[in-house]
Amino acid sequence: MPSPWREPGYLRVVWIQSPNYGPRPVNGAIDTIVVHSTVIPTLETTTKAFQRGEPANPNPVSAHFTIGRDGSIVQNVSSFGRAWHAGAGVDAAGHTNPNNYSIGIELVNLNDGKDPYPDAQIEALRGIVATMRRRFPIRQIVSHEYIAQPPGRKNDPKGFPWDRLKDFGLPIYTGEHKVG
Numbered sequence: 001m002p003s004p005w006r007e008p009g010y011l012r013v014v015w016i017q018s019p020n021y022g023p024r025p026v027n028g029a030i031d032t033i034v035v036h037s038t039v040i041p042t043l044e045t046t047t048k049a050f051q052r053g054e055p056a057n058p059n060p061v062s063a064h065f066t067i068g069r070d071g072s073i074v075q076n077v078s079s080f081g082r083a084w085h086a087g088a089g090v091d092a093a094g095h096t097n098p099n100n101y102s103i104g105i106e107l108v109n110l111n112d113g114k115d116p117y118p119d120a121q122i123e124a125l126r127g128i129v130a131t132m133r134r135r136f137p138i139r140q141i142v143s144h145e146y147i148a149q150p151p152g153r154k155n156d157p158k159g160f161p162w163d164r165l166k167d168f169g170l171p172i173y174t175g176e177h178k179v180g
């Protein structure tokens with residue numbers, strides 16, 4: 001962690017490696033973007049949370065990218081690595097274990113449905129989605145709420161304006177995903 005903390009700034013990326021990641025399955029495609037909101041109110045505290053690893057932390061988590069309200073970007077895990085952001089889940093095609101095949105992007109937001117997602121933050125998200133599409137065969141964008149199992153386990157990113165990602169032309173899955 002940089003000390004004292006400084007926001008990287010709009011569309012600037014600072015890499016602050018999280019210990020919470022592992023290898024992806026060999027030969028598995030990376031084809032899904034999972035959008036989250038942090039609930040944690042700041043980029044600094046989210047970054048700090050992603051630094052807390054095993055064995056002291058019984059529930060270690062991370063994402064590939066965390067985006068601040070001002071469009072600052074912290075990369076926590078290489079996109080080629082398996083970050084720990086989605087937990088148990090299944091997509092529309094029935095693929096389980098989403099951390100294996102997805103890129104996890106956290107938006108700093110209270111997730112109360114009222115806290116707005118500023119334009120600068122959405123622009124940074126759009127930039128990362130565009131970059132990931134050039135690198136990987138991305139076939140869908142999903143909310144954490146949609147992919148999480150059992151249904152209702154997660155509800156983020158609450159209040160996100162999904163129409164701002166429409167022009168990528170990718171299927172976007174949101175809301176609760178009832179299966180079985």
Ligand SMILES: [Zn+2]
Pocket residue numbers: 035036037085144154156
């Ligand atoms: Zn989430």
